[in-house]
Amino acid sequence: MGCNRRRSAEAVVVVRGPVMLVTAYLVFVVLLAFCLGLELSRCRAKPPGRVCSNPSFLRFQLDFYQVYFLALAADWLQAPYLYKLYQHYHFLEGQIAILYVCGLASTVLFGLVSSSLVDWLGRKKSCVLFSLTYSLCCLTKLSQDYFVLLVGRALGGLSTALLFSAFEAWYVHEHVERHDFPAEWIPATFARAAFWNHVLAIAAGVAAEAVACWMGLGPVAPFVAAIPLLALTGAFALYSWGENYDRQRAFSRTCAGGLRCLLSDRRVLLLGTIQALFESVIYIFVFLWTPVLDPHGAPLGIVFSSFMAASLLGSSLYRIATSKRYHLQPMHLLSLAVLIVVFSLFMLTFSTSPGQESPAESFIAFLLIELACGLYFPSMSFLRRKVIPETEQAGVLNWFRVPLHLLACLGLLVLHDSDRKMGTQNMFSICSAVMVMALLAVVGLFTVVRHDAELRVSSPTGEPYAPEL
Secondary structure: OOHHHHHHHHHHHHHHHHHHHHHHHHHHHHHHHHHHHHHHHHHHHHOOOOOOOHHHHHHHHHHHHHHHHHHHHHHOOOOOOHHHHHHOOOOOOHHHHHHHHHHHHHHHHHHHHOOOOOOOOOHHHHHHHHHHHHHHHHOOOOOOHHHHHHHHHHHHHHHHHHHOHHHHHHHHHHHHOOOOHHHHHHHHHHHHHHHHHHHHHHHHHHHHHHHHHHHOOOOOOHHHHHHHHHHHHHHHHHHOOOOOOOOOOOOHHHHHHHHHHHHHHHHHHEEEEEHHHHHHHHHHHHHHHHHHHHHHOOOOOOOOOOOHHHHHHHHHHHHHOOOOOOOOOHHHHHHHHHHHHHHHHHHHHHHHHOOOOHHHHHHHHHHHHHHHHHHHHHHHHHHHHHHHOOOHHHHHHHHHHHHHHHHHHHHHHHHHHOOHHHHHHHHHHHHHHHHHHHHHHHHHHHHHHOOOHHHOOOOOOOOOOOOOO
């Protein structure tokens, strides 16, 4: 009887593998078709006469993009196979959780001081430093020594902090101070960068799958492949960018000003609560999706590209929803994003039940979470810009990051002490409860700001003036 059950379980695994493989590729193609259709529709609907033909600006924008996009591509290339690599080195899930906690902790620590470091060192030098530290981080993945991998995670945290501070700071300073272009063009440049960031992430997932599986080079291959991209990032920044610095503000004054803003404005406090709860759950999702889908034969690179395509679809839907035709507000879309994640996590609580796993349902739930992220991030970005004074944004965001990463680390440590299968299901249950709290915070924020005209999209034209390449 026991032997028959074992054979039956083995047969289920054999069947599920090809099914999950075909499902992942099919979903990827469908999502890609949807994204392409929406983008072509947007391009056709775009009114004429909005393209900037200033050759100096276009050259400057291209100089920035060629460095920034290489850095983003190298970053995304490593994402699909990180968990799989640690698993390939025969580490237990608890040990892998500690590696992720180390990465999160270093990200928050370096993130707190990255702005001051970049201003002191210089933005160009910081971008070159990013390419060096991230290359070292990739090289540590060649080692199976646990301590070396911990050092690599710390270097990864430093690199992530530099990626999200130095490059944009360099561009803004050059745009305004050196070239004297209109400040109104800055959001358009970063909006375009956000779109191509999604495209690069989708391409990176396919590339990671190609080198790891199609070419049979194993899960370490994407990390090795990222090193030449990082070397080009540093070389292009070194030889084509000028250096710039900024006046440093004391770290203690930055944090003190941010805390005052946080405590004096209920809108800021509620927005920070939503961000901390929502994004901590997303960090835990980043950890859990591989062990949930990989045992069922899912192609990790294609699954990751599908996630990124779903996120791009969410961003496209945000742009459509806030356009002149529908004129929905970011507050509505933030509420919708949180609701979608709550629903998805409840789905995952059932689809990861031990002995009754449903990888297809889990995959759909993960895609819904990524779709919600595509709605959430532009909504949150808009509301932050409107609610938080520009001079206090760095300090307030520091205070947002601390509870965010603490919650994520706590979740991973709880998982570290849990039984493998029950731990995954329990973690999704806990995440569901956390997202219900986020939903309550959204309701509180909606109550506070429902008559606040400042938090409405001022121009229903769909997107800002966009000088294009």
